[in-house]
Amino acid sequence: MSSPRYWREIPQRYRLEGAKCKGCGKVFFPPRLICPECKSKEFENIQLKKEGKILTYTIIRVPPSRFADQAPYAMGVVELADGVRVLTQIADCDLEKLDIGMKVRVEFRKIYDEGHAGIICYGYKCVPE
């Protein structure tokens, strides 16, 4: 991961910064330049709500190599209270008790570690309420 590529995503990944369309009020994550609903180009920066619920999930048993030390781990599509959906790991949970509809909240966590000379990559994960 190059430094600029990591750095430019920091507002979204560290602070959950999204964009609320000034035309129709829909919230987007990550921010974008034009609203696909009403075509407005005016947005207000907002911080996403941290509470949400699991819409669907899986348990990754065969991970990409950079997540090898974390498997098995849960991932889910989570709908946050403001309607935005994110795909995140569901951390600190009992894998047997995962379920659709389960309430979770977003936390700031380490995502993966590039190793000896690389970047330590941070971002958002969800944990059960």
Place this chain on the structure above:
Amino acid sequence: MRDVAIIGVGMTKWGELWEKPLRDIFAETALLAIEDAGVDHIDSMYVGCMSSGLFVGQEHLASLLTDYLGVKNIPAARVESACASGGLAVRMGFMEVASGMSDIVLVSGIEKMTDVTTDGATFALATAADQEYEVYNGITFPGLYAMMANAHMHKYGTTREQIAMIAVKNHQHGSMNPLAQFPQKITVENVLNSVLIADPLRILDCSPITDGAAAAILVPLEFAKMHSKKPLVKIIGSGHATDTIALHSRDYITELKATELAGQRAFKMAKKKPEDIDLAEVHDCFTIAELCVIEALGFVEKGKSGKATEDGMTALGGKIPVNTSGGLKSKGHPVGATGVAQVVEIVKQLRGEADKRQVKNAKVGLTQNMGGSGGSTLVHIMEVV
């Protein structure tokens, strides 16, 4: 627009072709299609390939491949739409012939996936998902489809056994295809006892990593009438649609909007309905995908695909046989080649050349080729005339 016919198809045995380089796999397959068509030259070429850059470190593919096919200097382009690259090549060729721009067009698809490790292949395939907001967080392709499976089971009561039956059916079909990578028959128990990859999907729910290519020759229908002695297969519908690349951005996790729209567009052009289709080749990259696809195409109502599969509706001998070639599951899934190979199977079926897996009285066939977790889809409908 001119009417377009497919007068030649070619495919070789798929698998781990360690002894063959990408350029030879392509040339061998393309030459079979040219021979089958009986043409003495080609005017232009499209090749569908997802990621030769990551799989073998080779871009600028169209020029390399025309040279090794012995047709250098013709116009040629490589097209990409992840796992739907082959279907996109078919559409490009169709538009080029229909428009009058060229008369004899070679459309092909290829992927050489075994020159990298499994981890390397997983990395390359994952580029078809959103790198910053899906892959960064740790998802894999089996993981994305596993989430669709859990959502489908939760919403409609689809059972784990019904999902496994897709793999059983497609391997049963593939056992009659001499070109299939994994022609072994399997049982529901085999699937349910195989290694978990991403719950609830297991290794026997997943299509394999494959080297292979497929090719077809497209010409104006009038040209085919004069030059071909084989049954004439006409492309009567071509539909193409896109959707969000990120699964989580879609309104419904279990619905494939791009497939629904591409299907509607192809049916409209073809002046056909789902019930007019005699057989279909669809994108079963994972077992659950075939269930969602047959719902999106309108072959069954939403939520009814598991029961329909259990009842044998989509098996050979059923109302609408799906994936008689073995599908991606048994035949193999060299990603860029898949969309063209689906057309190869439909042409063989419509010509009555499908041997043991022949669908009786097949007149109209459909192909559905999908990129990523459903972010792009190509649908083609063909009829023997």
